[in-house]
Amino acid sequence: MSWQAARVIETRTETPRVCTLVLDLADWPGHRAGQHVDVRLTAADGYQAERSYSIASAPESSNVELTVERLDDGEVSPYLTQVAGIGDQFEVRGPIGGYFVWESSVARPLALVGGGSGIVPLMAILRHRASSVSSAASDVQPAALLYSARAEVEVIYRREIDELAANDASLRVTYTLTRAQPNGWRGYDRRIDRAMLEQVLMPLGAPPVIYVCGPTAMVESAATLLVSLGHSPDDILTERFGPSGIGEPA
Amino acid sequence: MRNIEELVLDGNAAGGMLAQIFLPEMTRARVTCMHCASEHPLGAARLFDAAGVVLRCTECSGVLLRVVDAGDRTFIDLTGIRRLELRMQEPTA
Numbered sequence: 001m002s003w004q005a006a007r008v009i010e011t012r013t014e015t016p017r018v019c020t021l022v023l024d025l026a027d028w029p030g031h032r033a034g035q036h037v038d039v040r041l042t043a044a045d046g047y048q049a050e051r052s053y054s055i056a057s058a059p060e061s062s063n064v065e066l067t068v069e070r071l072d073d074g075e076v077s078p079y080l081t082q083v084a085g086i087g088d089q090f091e092v093r094g095p096i097g098g099y100f101v102w103e104s105s106v107a108r109p110l111a112l113v114g115g116g117s118g119i120v121p122l123m124a125i126l127r128h129r130a131s132s133v134s135s136a137a138s139d140v141q142p143a144a145l146l147y148s149a150r151a152e153v154e155v156i157y158r159r160e161i162d163e164l165a166a167n168d169a170s171l172r173v174t175y176t177l178t179r180a181q182p183n184g185w186r187g188y189d190r191r192i193d194r195a196m197l198e199q200v201l202m203p204l205g206a207p208p209v210i211y212v213c214g215p216t217a218m219v220e221s222a223a224t225l226l227v228s229l230g231h232s233p234d235d236i237l238t239e240r241f242g243p244s245g246i247g248e249p250a
Numbered sequence: 251m252r253n254i255e256e257l258v259l260d261g262n263a264a265g266g267m268l269a270q271i272f273l274p275e276m277t278r279a280r281v282t283c284m285h286c287a288s289e290h291p292l293g294a295a296r297l298f299d300a301a302g303v304v305l306r307c308t309e310c311s312g313v314l315l316r317v318v319d320a321g322d323r324t325f326i327d328l329t330g331i332r333r334l335e336l337r338m339q340e341p342t343a
Contacts (some may be wrong), residue, residue: 001266001269008314023264036262036263036265037266038266052262052263052265052266053258093266094266096262096265096266096277097262097265097276097277097293098264098265098275098276098277098278098293098337099261099262099278099292099293099294100277100292100293101278116257150322215258233290235296237291237292237293238260239262239293240259240260240262240296241259
C-alpha cells in the first residue's frame with residue numbers, strides 16, 4: 001500500500017465546521033464500509049503531517065468521499081476544510097482497516113452509535129446498507145442509529161439520514177442533542193446513557209452487532225454501558241476519534 | 251486545554267502504519283495482552299502517539315506494542331503481546 005495523489009473534484013459544506021471532499025484517485029482498489037485513509041500533507045520546507053480520515057462514501061460509490069471536521073489547532077483539518085478546493089491535490093494511502101468494517105452479508109441486526117464526526121464511518125455503513133439491502137425482503141435485518149451531537153446545526157448528513165429512515169421501515173434513527181435543542185425538539189436532550197442505549201437497541205430483537213464511533217470519552221462510556229447491558233464485548237466494535245471540538249467531547 | 255485522554259486514538263488509526271510492516275491486515279488481528287491476559291482486536295487497543303507509536307491494552311493499559319520510525323530503520327517492540335492471532339486472508343465481500 002503506497003501513497004498516491006488524490007485530486008479534489010468537489011467540496012460540500014456539511015455544517016459550519018465540517019465539509020466533505022470528493023476525491024479522484026487514479027489507483028483505487030475499492031473499499032469496505034467503515035474503512036479509512038491516511039492523508040499526508042507536505043509543506044514547502046518538507047515538513048509532513050499525517051492524519052487518518054474515515055471514508056464517508058459507500059463501496060458502491062464511484063468516488064471516494066472524506067468528511068472532515070475542522071479542528072482549530074489541527075495540522076491537517078484546517079487545510080482540508082478551509083483551503084483545499086477543486087483541482088487541489090494531496091497524498092492519500094488506503095483503504096485501511098479490517099476491524100471496524102461492516103459487510104451487508106452479516107445476517108444480524110445492526111446498531112450504530114455515533115458522536116459528532118464519529119458519524120462518518122457509520123454513514124458509509126448506512127449508505128452501503130441502503131444500496132445492498134432491500135427493505136422489502138423478508139429476511140432484512142433491522143438497524144438502529146443513535147447519533148449524538150451538541151446542537152442541531154452540528155448534525156452532519158441530517159437530510160440524507162432522515163430520508164434513509166423515511167424510506168426504510170427496517171431502519172430506526174434516534175438523535176440526541178446534548179447542549180442545545182430547538183423548540184419542539186422530539187429527540188433526546190442529554191449525553192448517551194444506559195437507558196437511552198437500552199431504548200434504542202431493544203426493538204432490534206436479537207443481539208445486534210454494534211459499531212460505536214466518536215470522541216474517546218463517549219466511545220469508552222458507551223462501550224462500558226453496552227457490556228453492562230449484557231452485550232458481548234466481541235459484538236461491540238469501537239473507533240475512537242481524537243479531539244472533537246475544543247475541550248469537551250460531543 | 252486538552253488533557254492527554256482527549257488525544258487518545260486507537261489501533262484503527264495505526265492500521266496504515268502497520269500495513270507498511272505486516273502482510274496481514276492488522277487492526278483485526280487478535281492480541282493477547284502479556285500483562286492481563288485479555289484478548290482483543292488490535293484495532294480496539296488505545297493508541298498514544300509519543301516518541302513513536304504506542305498501543306496499550308484497552309483493559310489494563312499495559313503496553314502491547316511500540317513502533318519507532320527512525321527514517322531508514324523501523325524498531326518494533328512486541329514484548330507486551332503474549333500471542334498474536336492473524337487472519338491470513340480477508341473475507342471475500
